[in-house]
Amino acid sequence: ALVASQRAGIDLNWDTAQAIDLAGRDVLDAVRTSVYPKVIDCPDPKRTTGTLDAVAGDGIQLCARARVTVRTNIAQLIGGATEETVIARVGQGIVQAIGSTPSYKKVLENPDFISKIVLSQGLEGNTAYEIVSIDIADIDVGENIGARLMADQAEADMRVAQAKAEQLRADQT
Template sequence: MEFEQVLTLIIIAAILIVIAVLFTFIPVMLWISALAAGVKVGIFQLVGMRLRRVIPSRVINPLIKAYKAGLDVKTNQLESHYLAGGNVDRVVNALIAAHRANITLTFERAAAIDLAGRDVLEAVQMSVNPKVIETPFIAGIAMDGIEVKAKARITVRANIDRLVGGAGEETVIARVGEGSSVPLVVLKHIRRYWKIQIPFHTMY
Protein backbone atom coordinates (compact mmCIF):
# COMPACT_ATOMS: atom_id res chain seq x y z
CA MET A 1 0.00 0.00 0.00
CA GLU A 2 2.78 2.37 0.88
CA PHE A 3 4.58 1.53 -2.37
CA GLU A 4 1.46 2.40 -4.38
CA GLN A 5 1.21 5.80 -2.69
CA VAL A 6 4.85 6.57 -3.44
CA LEU A 7 4.37 5.49 -7.05
CA THR A 8 1.29 7.70 -7.35
CA LEU A 9 3.19 10.70 -6.00
CA ILE A 10 6.04 10.05 -8.44
CA ILE A 11 3.60 9.89 -11.36
CA ILE A 12 1.88 13.12 -10.29
CA ALA A 13 5.25 14.87 -9.91
CA ALA A 14 6.33 13.65 -13.35
CA ILE A 15 3.10 14.94 -14.90
CA LEU A 16 3.56 18.33 -13.24
CA ILE A 17 7.15 18.53 -14.49
CA VAL A 18 6.06 17.68 -18.04
CA ILE A 19 3.31 20.31 -17.91
CA ALA A 20 5.76 22.91 -16.58
CA VAL A 21 8.23 22.13 -19.38
CA LEU A 22 5.47 22.37 -21.99
CA PHE A 23 4.26 25.71 -20.65
CA THR A 24 7.85 26.96 -20.69
CA PHE A 25 8.56 25.81 -24.24
CA ILE A 26 5.09 26.57 -25.62
CA PRO A 27 3.80 30.06 -24.69
CA VAL A 28 0.23 28.97 -24.08
CA MET A 29 -0.78 32.23 -22.40
CA LEU A 30 0.54 34.21 -25.36
CA TRP A 31 -1.42 31.97 -27.70
CA ILE A 32 -4.58 32.54 -25.65
CA SER A 33 -3.98 36.31 -25.69
CA ALA A 34 -3.65 36.25 -29.47
CA LEU A 35 -6.86 34.27 -29.87
CA ALA A 36 -8.68 36.63 -27.52
CA ALA A 37 -7.51 39.59 -29.62
CA GLY A 38 -8.75 37.95 -32.81
CA VAL A 39 -5.30 37.17 -34.21
CA LYS A 40 -5.12 33.73 -35.76
CA VAL A 41 -1.88 32.15 -34.63
CA GLY A 42 -1.39 28.40 -34.50
CA ILE A 43 0.19 26.75 -31.52
CA PHE A 44 2.64 25.03 -33.85
CA GLN A 45 3.67 28.43 -35.23
CA LEU A 46 4.77 29.39 -31.74
CA VAL A 47 6.65 26.11 -31.40
CA GLY A 48 8.34 26.81 -34.74
CA MET A 49 9.42 30.23 -33.48
CA ARG A 50 11.03 28.60 -30.47
CA LEU A 51 12.87 26.18 -32.72
CA ARG A 52 14.07 29.08 -34.90
CA ARG A 53 15.27 30.88 -31.76
CA VAL A 54 12.69 33.62 -32.08
CA ILE A 55 11.15 35.02 -28.92
CA PRO A 56 7.40 34.64 -29.65
CA SER A 57 6.38 37.66 -27.58
CA ARG A 58 8.62 39.91 -29.71
CA VAL A 59 6.50 38.97 -32.73
CA ILE A 60 3.03 38.21 -31.40
CA ASN A 61 2.59 41.31 -29.23
CA PRO A 62 3.40 43.72 -32.11
CA LEU A 63 1.17 41.58 -34.35
CA ILE A 64 -1.74 42.04 -31.93
CA LYS A 65 -1.04 45.77 -31.78
CA ALA A 66 -1.00 46.02 -35.59
CA TYR A 67 -4.21 44.00 -35.91
CA LYS A 68 -6.02 46.23 -33.42
CA ALA A 69 -4.84 49.30 -35.36
CA GLY A 70 -6.29 47.92 -38.59
CA LEU A 71 -2.99 47.12 -40.31
CA ASP A 72 -2.49 44.15 -42.62
CA VAL A 73 0.77 42.74 -41.31
CA LYS A 74 1.71 39.08 -41.58
CA THR A 75 3.43 36.96 -38.97
CA ASN A 76 6.13 35.92 -41.44
CA GLN A 77 6.99 39.56 -42.14
CA LEU A 78 7.50 40.34 -38.47
CA GLU A 79 9.44 37.15 -37.85
CA SER A 80 11.71 37.76 -40.86
CA HIS A 81 12.42 41.28 -39.67
CA TYR A 82 13.23 39.99 -36.19
CA LEU A 83 15.63 37.38 -37.60
CA ALA A 84 17.30 40.12 -39.65
CA GLY A 85 18.08 42.00 -36.44
CA GLY A 86 15.37 44.63 -36.70
CA ASN A 87 13.24 46.20 -34.01
CA VAL A 88 9.79 44.76 -34.70
CA ASP A 89 7.96 46.79 -32.07
CA ARG A 90 9.39 50.09 -33.31
CA VAL A 91 8.48 49.29 -36.92
CA VAL A 92 4.90 48.45 -35.96
CA ASN A 93 4.62 51.63 -33.89
CA ALA A 94 5.87 53.62 -36.90
CA LEU A 95 3.32 51.94 -39.18
CA ILE A 96 0.53 52.75 -36.74
CA ALA A 97 1.66 56.38 -36.44
CA ALA A 98 1.88 56.71 -40.23
CA HIS A 99 -1.56 55.13 -40.64
CA ARG A 100 -3.07 57.58 -38.16
CA ALA A 101 -1.41 60.53 -39.91
CA ASN A 102 -2.44 59.36 -43.42
CA ILE A 103 1.20 58.93 -44.44
CA THR A 104 1.92 56.24 -47.01
CA LEU A 105 4.39 53.84 -45.45
CA THR A 106 4.68 50.19 -46.38
CA PHE A 107 6.11 47.52 -44.12
CA GLU A 108 8.99 46.92 -46.53
CA ARG A 109 9.95 50.60 -46.47
CA ALA A 110 9.70 50.81 -42.67
CA ALA A 111 11.74 47.62 -42.26
CA ALA A 112 14.42 48.91 -44.64
CA ILE A 113 14.69 52.19 -42.71
CA ASP A 114 14.95 50.30 -39.42
CA LEU A 115 17.62 47.91 -40.73
CA ALA A 116 19.58 50.90 -42.06
CA GLY A 117 20.01 52.06 -38.48
CA ARG A 118 17.54 54.94 -38.61
CA ASP A 119 14.72 55.47 -36.13
CA VAL A 120 11.68 54.96 -38.34
CA LEU A 121 9.25 56.02 -35.61
CA GLU A 122 11.10 59.30 -35.11
CA ALA A 123 11.08 59.82 -38.89
CA VAL A 124 7.30 59.48 -39.00
CA GLN A 125 6.95 61.87 -36.08
CA MET A 126 9.24 64.37 -37.83
CA SER A 127 7.09 64.10 -40.95
CA VAL A 128 4.14 65.34 -38.90
CA ASN A 129 5.93 67.70 -36.52
CA PRO A 130 9.15 69.24 -37.90
CA LYS A 131 12.14 69.11 -35.59
CA VAL A 132 14.29 72.11 -34.71
CA ILE A 133 18.02 71.37 -34.68
CA GLU A 134 20.29 73.87 -32.96
CA THR A 135 23.89 74.03 -34.12
CA PRO A 136 26.90 74.92 -31.98
CA PHE A 137 28.26 78.44 -32.23
CA ILE A 138 29.74 79.19 -35.66
CA ALA A 139 32.61 81.68 -35.67
CA GLY A 140 33.44 84.00 -38.56
CA ILE A 141 35.74 86.96 -39.15
CA ALA A 142 34.22 90.12 -40.63
CA MET A 143 36.07 92.31 -43.14
CA ASP A 144 37.11 94.75 -40.41
CA GLY A 145 38.61 91.96 -38.32
CA ILE A 146 35.74 91.63 -35.86
CA GLU A 147 34.96 88.06 -34.87
CA VAL A 148 31.28 87.24 -34.99
CA LYS A 149 29.70 84.13 -33.50
CA ALA A 150 26.34 82.83 -34.64
CA LYS A 151 24.07 79.96 -33.75
CA ALA A 152 21.79 78.49 -36.39
CA ARG A 153 18.42 76.89 -35.74
CA ILE A 154 17.31 74.60 -38.54
CA THR A 155 13.78 73.35 -38.97
CA VAL A 156 13.83 69.93 -40.61
CA ARG A 157 11.06 67.69 -41.83
CA ALA A 158 11.78 64.04 -42.62
CA ASN A 159 11.24 62.79 -46.16
CA ILE A 160 10.51 59.10 -45.61
CA ASP A 161 10.98 58.17 -49.27
CA ARG A 162 14.56 59.50 -49.19
CA LEU A 163 15.42 58.62 -45.62
CA VAL A 164 17.63 55.64 -46.46
CA GLY A 165 20.93 57.15 -47.55
CA GLY A 166 19.80 60.66 -46.67
CA ALA A 167 21.47 63.13 -44.35
CA GLY A 168 21.18 62.64 -40.62
CA GLU A 169 21.17 65.25 -37.88
CA GLU A 170 24.97 65.33 -37.59
CA THR A 171 25.33 65.73 -41.37
CA VAL A 172 22.82 68.59 -41.42
CA ILE A 173 24.70 70.40 -38.64
CA ALA A 174 28.01 69.90 -40.46
CA ARG A 175 26.63 71.26 -43.74
CA VAL A 176 25.12 74.28 -42.02
CA GLY A 177 28.46 74.93 -40.34
CA GLU A 178 30.23 74.84 -43.71
CA GLY A 179 27.76 77.15 -45.41
CA SER A 180 27.04 79.62 -42.64
CA SER A 181 30.45 81.21 -42.12
CA VAL A 182 30.35 83.13 -45.42
CA PRO A 183 27.16 85.14 -44.72
CA LEU A 184 28.68 86.31 -41.44
CA VAL A 185 30.87 88.74 -43.40
CA VAL A 186 27.87 90.95 -44.11
CA LEU A 187 27.33 91.35 -40.38
CA LYS A 188 30.45 93.51 -39.91
CA HIS A 189 28.36 96.54 -39.00
CA ILE A 190 26.61 94.74 -36.13
CA ARG A 191 29.44 95.17 -33.66
CA ARG A 192 27.33 95.39 -30.54
CA TYR A 193 26.11 91.80 -31.01
CA TRP A 194 28.61 89.18 -30.01
CA LYS A 195 26.17 86.27 -30.29
CA ILE A 196 23.35 86.21 -32.80
CA GLN A 197 20.89 83.61 -34.02
CA ILE A 198 20.24 82.94 -37.68
CA PRO A 199 17.21 80.79 -38.44
CA PHE A 200 17.55 78.38 -41.35
CA HIS A 201 14.70 76.43 -42.85
CA THR A 202 15.65 73.35 -44.79
CA MET A 203 14.32 69.92 -45.70
CA TYR A 204 16.01 66.56 -46.07
Protein backbone atom coordinates in the same frame (compact mmCIF):
# COMPACT_ATOMS: atom_id res chain seq x y z
CA ALA B 1 4.89 53.19 -37.10
CA LEU B 2 2.76 52.16 -40.08
CA VAL B 3 -0.45 53.00 -38.24
CA ALA B 4 0.94 56.37 -37.14
CA SER B 5 2.06 57.17 -40.68
CA GLN B 6 -1.35 56.28 -42.12
CA ARG B 7 -3.10 58.49 -39.57
CA ALA B 8 -0.73 61.34 -40.40
CA GLY B 9 -1.29 60.90 -44.13
CA ILE B 10 2.32 59.90 -44.80
CA ASP B 11 2.95 57.44 -47.62
CA LEU B 12 4.90 54.66 -45.88
CA ASN B 13 4.57 51.06 -46.95
CA TRP B 14 5.86 47.91 -45.28
CA ASP B 15 8.89 47.55 -47.56
CA THR B 16 10.02 51.13 -46.95
CA ALA B 17 9.56 50.70 -43.19
CA GLN B 18 11.69 47.54 -43.29
CA ALA B 19 14.39 49.29 -45.31
CA ILE B 20 14.45 52.19 -42.84
CA ASP B 21 14.78 49.71 -39.96
CA LEU B 22 17.55 47.80 -41.75
CA ALA B 23 19.37 51.09 -42.31
CA GLY B 24 19.55 51.42 -38.52
CA ARG B 25 17.00 54.19 -38.18
CA ASP B 26 14.06 54.27 -35.78
CA VAL B 27 10.94 54.08 -37.98
CA LEU B 28 8.55 55.45 -35.35
CA ASP B 29 10.89 58.35 -34.56
CA ALA B 30 11.16 59.10 -38.28
CA VAL B 31 7.37 59.22 -38.60
CA ARG B 32 7.07 61.42 -35.50
CA THR B 33 9.72 63.83 -36.75
CA SER B 34 7.97 63.94 -40.10
CA VAL B 35 4.73 65.00 -38.39
CA TYR B 36 6.20 67.07 -35.54
CA PRO B 37 9.44 68.77 -36.66
CA LYS B 38 12.28 68.76 -34.17
CA VAL B 39 14.78 71.44 -33.28
CA ILE B 40 18.51 70.77 -33.36
CA ASP B 41 21.21 73.10 -32.09
CA CYS B 42 24.05 74.24 -34.30
CA PRO B 43 26.76 73.66 -33.21
CA ASP B 44 25.73 70.56 -31.30
CA PRO B 45 26.16 71.27 -27.55
CA LYS B 46 26.77 67.56 -26.91
CA ARG B 47 29.89 67.66 -29.07
CA THR B 48 31.24 71.14 -28.41
CA THR B 49 30.76 74.05 -26.06
CA GLY B 50 31.82 76.54 -28.69
CA THR B 51 30.11 78.73 -31.21
CA LEU B 52 30.22 79.23 -34.96
CA ASP B 53 32.95 81.85 -35.33
CA ALA B 54 33.23 83.91 -38.50
CA VAL B 55 34.85 87.19 -39.48
CA ALA B 56 32.78 89.80 -41.31
CA GLY B 57 34.26 91.90 -44.11
CA ASP B 58 35.33 94.68 -41.74
CA GLY B 59 37.48 92.31 -39.67
CA ILE B 60 35.16 91.90 -36.68
CA GLN B 61 34.67 88.34 -35.43
CA LEU B 62 31.11 87.20 -34.72
CA CYS B 63 30.28 84.15 -32.59
CA ALA B 64 26.89 82.63 -33.39
CA ARG B 65 24.61 79.79 -32.35
CA ALA B 66 21.61 78.68 -34.35
CA ARG B 67 18.55 76.48 -33.90
CA VAL B 68 17.52 74.48 -36.93
CA THR B 69 14.01 73.07 -37.24
CA VAL B 70 13.95 69.91 -39.35
CA ARG B 71 11.34 67.47 -40.56
CA THR B 72 12.13 63.91 -41.63
CA ASN B 73 12.10 63.36 -45.37
CA ILE B 74 10.86 59.75 -45.48
CA ALA B 75 11.81 59.37 -49.15
CA GLN B 76 15.45 60.30 -48.41
CA LEU B 77 15.74 58.54 -45.05
CA ILE B 78 17.33 55.43 -46.52
CA GLY B 79 20.87 56.37 -47.46
CA GLY B 80 20.37 60.04 -46.67
CA ALA B 81 22.86 61.96 -44.59
CA THR B 82 22.16 62.30 -40.88
CA GLU B 83 21.57 65.10 -38.38
CA GLU B 84 25.31 65.67 -38.02
CA THR B 85 25.56 66.46 -41.73
CA VAL B 86 22.72 68.97 -41.48
CA ILE B 87 24.45 70.63 -38.50
CA ALA B 88 27.76 70.77 -40.38
CA ARG B 89 26.19 72.19 -43.55
CA VAL B 90 24.18 74.81 -41.67
CA GLY B 91 27.26 75.78 -39.66
CA GLN B 92 29.30 76.15 -42.84
CA GLY B 93 26.51 78.18 -44.43
CA ILE B 94 26.32 80.55 -41.45
CA VAL B 95 30.08 81.08 -41.38
CA GLN B 96 30.10 81.68 -45.15
CA ALA B 97 27.16 84.12 -44.94
CA ILE B 98 28.77 86.13 -42.13
CA GLY B 99 32.10 86.14 -43.97
CA SER B 100 30.52 87.55 -47.11
CA THR B 101 28.78 90.37 -45.21
CA PRO B 102 30.66 93.68 -45.56
CA SER B 103 30.05 94.80 -41.96
CA TYR B 104 29.36 93.04 -38.69
CA LYS B 105 26.78 95.74 -37.94
CA LYS B 106 24.57 94.49 -40.76
CA VAL B 107 24.52 91.02 -39.18
CA LEU B 108 23.76 92.37 -35.70
CA GLU B 109 20.98 94.61 -37.02
CA ASN B 110 19.28 91.81 -38.91
CA PRO B 111 20.28 88.23 -37.96
CA ASP B 112 17.38 86.90 -40.07
CA PHE B 113 19.37 88.06 -43.09
CA ILE B 114 21.87 85.27 -42.35
CA SER B 115 19.06 82.72 -41.89
CA LYS B 116 17.55 83.63 -45.26
CA ILE B 117 20.89 83.31 -47.04
CA VAL B 118 21.55 79.90 -45.50
CA LEU B 119 18.02 78.64 -46.24
CA SER B 120 18.33 79.71 -49.87
CA GLN B 121 21.40 77.48 -50.32
CA GLY B 122 19.34 74.27 -50.28
CA LEU B 123 21.55 72.55 -47.73
CA GLU B 124 19.18 69.64 -47.14
CA GLY B 125 20.06 67.98 -50.46
CA ASN B 126 20.70 64.22 -50.06
CA THR B 127 19.93 64.31 -46.34
CA ALA B 128 17.23 62.54 -44.35
CA TYR B 129 15.77 65.90 -43.35
CA GLU B 130 13.98 68.88 -44.79
CA ILE B 131 15.05 72.15 -43.17
CA VAL B 132 11.93 74.01 -42.06
CA SER B 133 13.65 77.04 -40.53
CA ILE B 134 16.96 78.35 -39.27
CA ASP B 135 16.90 80.78 -36.37
CA ILE B 136 19.96 82.60 -35.09
CA ALA B 137 19.62 81.98 -31.35
CA ASP B 138 22.62 83.98 -30.19
CA ILE B 139 25.20 86.20 -31.81
CA ASP B 140 28.04 87.94 -29.98
CA VAL B 141 30.86 90.20 -31.08
CA GLY B 142 34.26 88.58 -30.67
CA GLU B 143 37.68 90.04 -31.37
CA ASN B 144 38.61 92.70 -33.87
CA ILE B 145 40.66 90.36 -36.04
CA GLY B 146 41.29 93.05 -38.67
CA ALA B 147 42.84 95.44 -36.13
CA ARG B 148 44.99 92.67 -34.67
CA LEU B 149 46.28 91.74 -38.13
CA MET B 150 47.04 95.40 -38.90
CA ALA B 151 48.91 95.76 -35.58
CA ASP B 152 50.92 92.60 -36.31
CA GLN B 153 51.74 93.91 -39.80
CA ALA B 154 52.80 97.29 -38.38
CA GLU B 155 55.08 95.54 -35.88
CA ALA B 156 56.62 93.44 -38.66
CA ASP B 157 57.15 96.56 -40.80
CA MET B 158 58.80 98.29 -37.82
CA ARG B 159 61.22 95.37 -37.35
CA VAL B 160 62.11 95.44 -41.04
CA ALA B 161 62.74 99.21 -40.85
CA GLN B 162 64.92 98.76 -37.74
CA ALA B 163 66.92 96.04 -39.45
CA LYS B 164 67.47 98.26 -42.50
CA ALA B 165 68.52 101.18 -40.26
CA GLU B 166 71.01 98.99 -38.43
CA GLN B 167 72.32 97.75 -41.78
CA LEU B 168 72.82 101.35 -42.92
CA ARG B 169 74.67 102.19 -39.68
CA ALA B 170 76.87 99.14 -40.09
CA ASP B 171 77.64 100.07 -43.71
CA GLN B 172 78.62 103.64 -42.70
CA THR B 173 81.21 102.48 -40.18
